[in-house]
Amino acid sequence: MVDATNSAEATSSVSGAGSAGPKPLAGQSALVTGASRGIGAAVARDLARLGARVGVAARSEAPLRELTAELGGWALPGDLTDPDGVAQMLRRFREAAGGEPDILVTSAGVFTIASVEATSAEELDLNWALNVRASVLCVQGVLAGMKARGSGTLVQVGSVAGRKAFPGNGAYSASKFGIRGFHEVLLEEIRGTGVRATLLEPAATDTPIWDPIDPDNDPHLPPRAAMLRPAEVAEAVSFVVTRPAGVQIPFLPIERS
Numbered sequence: 617m618v619d620a621t622n623s624a625e626a627t628s629s630v631s632g633a634g635s636a637g638p639k640p641l642a643g644q645s646a647l648v649t650g651a652s653r654g655i656g657a658a659v660a661r662d663l664a665r666l667g668a669r670v671g672v673a674a675r676s677e678a679p680l681r682e683l684t685a686e687l688g689g690w691a692l693p694g695d696l697t698d699p700d701g702v703a704q705m706l707r708r709f710r711e712a713a714g715g716e717p718d719i720l721v722t723s724a725g726v727f728t729i730a731s732v733e734a735t736s737a738e739e740l741d742l743n744w745a746l747n748v749r750a751s752v753l754c755v756q757g758v759l760a761g762m763k764a765r766g767s768g769t770l771v772q773v774g775s776v777a778g779r780k781a782f783p784g785n786g787a788y789s790a791s792k793f794g795i796r797g798f799h800e801v802l803l804e805e806i807r808g809t810g811v812r813a814t815l816l817e818p819a820a821t822d823t824p825i826w827d828p829i830d831p832d833n834d835p836h837l838p839p840r841a842a843m844l845r846p847a848e849v850a851e852a853v854s855f856v857v858t859r860p861a862g863v864q865i866p867f868l869p870i871e872r873s
């Protein structure tokens with residue numbers, strides 16, 4: 617079992633698949649990328665709590681296996697910056713779940729900070745390959761099946777940095793504005809198909825993505841205690857995916873009041 621007692625997830629009522637309560641997602645399957653920690657892990661827990669069978673993807677196999685020991689579902693380890701890695705992950709999900717997911721949440725992401733002058737080609741490539749290309753390939757990979765079925769919910773995790781500029785966010789912001797551009801095209805292309813899509817745009821959230829940056833010791837960054845909790849972002853995903861069929865929330869910014 618994952619010990620959540622010291623993690624941000626423990627601040628919410630989310631407590632895994634076994635908890636009592638309504639199961640509006642019973643019979644549905646969900647695929648969550650970036651689920652080895654942070655927002656993705658919290659999303660996987662909350663979707664399982666609501667009754668979904670969840671496939672969890674990231675590179676680190678051990679935390680994925682701990683999560684599936686807790687929630688059931690399927691661990692799908694692999695590097696999603698590699699298009700073949702995305703294709704393999706989707707194939708393994710289909711084999712395990714018996715088809716395309718009812719819900720796709722793309723949360724795998726990287727965050728780099730560097731001034732415009734200091735941003736390297738490698739940082740640009742990494743932000744593009746994971747924050748944009750992997751999400752796009754995941755959506756592309758499940759879309760035909762969802763359209764054929766006439767239902768499905770696609771949730772891409774964007775960022776407040778996909779709308780608003782912050783110094784040092786050149787590569788990251790380019791990727792998050794990029795995924796917003798893709799999402800807006802997607803919204804037009806899925807109109808009338810029964811498939812719906814949401815771009816989630818969280819503000820700063822207290823996850824391991826901040827560990828290398830140490831915001832508590834940088835006066836230009838929000839302290840971790842003032843950030844959103846991953847479980848609060850996960851609850852927003854659960855809200856989106858439990859709307860009645862035919863109701864779509866195209867954009868969902870989330871911030872601290």
Ligand SMILES: NC(=O)c1ccc[n+]([C@@H]2O[C@H](COP(=O)([O-])OP(=O)(O)OC[C@H]3O[C@@H](n4cnc5c(N)ncnc54)[C@H](OP(=O)(O)O)[C@@H]3O)[C@@H](O)[C@H]2O)c1
Nearest residue numbers: 650651652654655674675676696724725775820821823825
């Ligand atoms: N935290 C924030 O303040 C914040 C705010 C707005 C938006 N977001 C967005 O929310 C999403 C999740 O962020 P987070 O804060 O939860 O970050 P996190 O705690 O660092 O988690 C990132 C996840 O992505 C996975 N990942 C990283 N590289 C990967 C790769 N090459 N292939 C497959 N998976 C990979 C990581 O697992 P492995 O390392 O095991 O692969 C991990 O599961 C990101 O898209 C981020 O941009 C975060």
